Amino acid sequence: MFSQLLSDIGILWSKYGTLYLTGIANTLILATSATLIGCIIGFLCGILQTIPYSQNDHFVKKIILRLVRIVIRAYVEIFRGTPMILQAVFIYYGLPYFFGVSFKDIWTVSIIVVSVNTGAYMAESVRGGIMSIDPGQFEGAKAIGMNHWQTMLYIILPQTLRNIMPQIGNNYIINVKDTSVMFIIGFSDFFAVHKMVSGAVFKYFPSAFMEMAGYLCLTLLASFLLRRLEKKLAGKSNYELVNIDQLVMTAGTYNYPDDAGSPFEEVNKDYKGEGQ
């Protein structure tokens, strides 16, 4: 039994090995690029959705911001609430129907569909991530004069990214698997290879076995790498004290400030604050 399976796999591999590998490469390229673009869409939605407005603002600004929120809401609900396989068909055949444009390049349409779908999920993850950040972080940024974009870009989103890394990983793994539905519009991913090969040589189970093992390897590798990335984002767990002069006492070993001044005041003679 088992030896039969092994020999069948051997046959498939020797004949179609490069096809399977190309399929894997296509799947990975599509899943990775679509997840990245989806993240960018999600973060953009997150920034746009949280632009604050108050009673005193100009009414045009208020209307525009409200409209932006409604559009994002609609986008999220539509793309989260319909199957991706249907979205692919809808966009692939729908656009020529209405606008007379058709996608010559199957890659473009695949990346668009998966990205837009991922973006809808990411928008919600990012929104949740932003809500979980301590309001003090926003106030600290505001207090030194940052505007909304600067606050988001340098303070809030880096922290959000760290917090929602597990969800990004989730989405990535889902994308590795679910890009298989793109065979419906003719994208030749890993699963499409199975359909093609097994149909040609009637070895359905051995091919399915290879696919199962292949997908599992991909997702295991992905979750391993994502964990590594998460750890890296968390930063170093220790730090080095910086003593510019070994003879200078460190904080806590002297009583600062007294009239003698801080021992550190000797260090930076090249810069003095304004009005000193």
Add this chain to the structure above:
Amino acid sequence: MSEHILEIRHLSKAFGSHAVLKDIDFTVNKGDVTTIIGASGSGKSTLLRCINLLETLTTGEILFHGKDISSGKVNSSSYRAKVGMVFQSFNLFSNMSVLANCMIGQQKVLKIPASEAKKRALYYLNKVGMAPYINARPDQISGGQKQRVAIARALAMEPEVLLFDEPTSALDPEMVGEVLDVMKSLATKDNMTMLVVTHEMSFARDVSTHVVYMADGIIEEEGDPSKIFTNPQSQRTRDFLKRILNE
């Protein structure tokens, strides 16, 4: 008469139907160290947050060098860059090192090049005795150290006024001293203009040049610290000081 930096005119603030500040009027001059004292819930912190436009005013106006900044016509970000704020809960950016915390505002808001921003950050971190910790992240240092970094971060913007919102209230008792020492040195050695909401009566009495006592959203009494602490005019001020000084 010295130069007015901040003038608060008829400021009121209500959260819904609850009036927190009622018709507040006062002036901060260059070089003043003003402390705002009063019981919890008297509106001290809200006043400070209004001054930094973290809360919108219900009525009234705030003049910065004679210009109204509360009407929404002036860019609030560029105003905030000139008015530093130190929070009770530090609010250091947790995704950055101590050094980056003190550089980011200079680089992004004041558009100062990185090398200059680093020099400036180190200068002020030296001032608060935190220069050895530039590589640490905020969650790796103690509360008192965090607050000193927060002061350095505010100073690095070289603001004209520094607002302190109960800077020692969230600290363990043994760390209060190190933060107060830094503040004292800013007031006496650097002649920094400061507006301090605090429960530290010794700071109010010994360091500040002007004391404002608030009760129930109004300024009950204000004046010289020696006058307020030795010869308060209002009965409520007397009661408050008696209670807090006997603790």
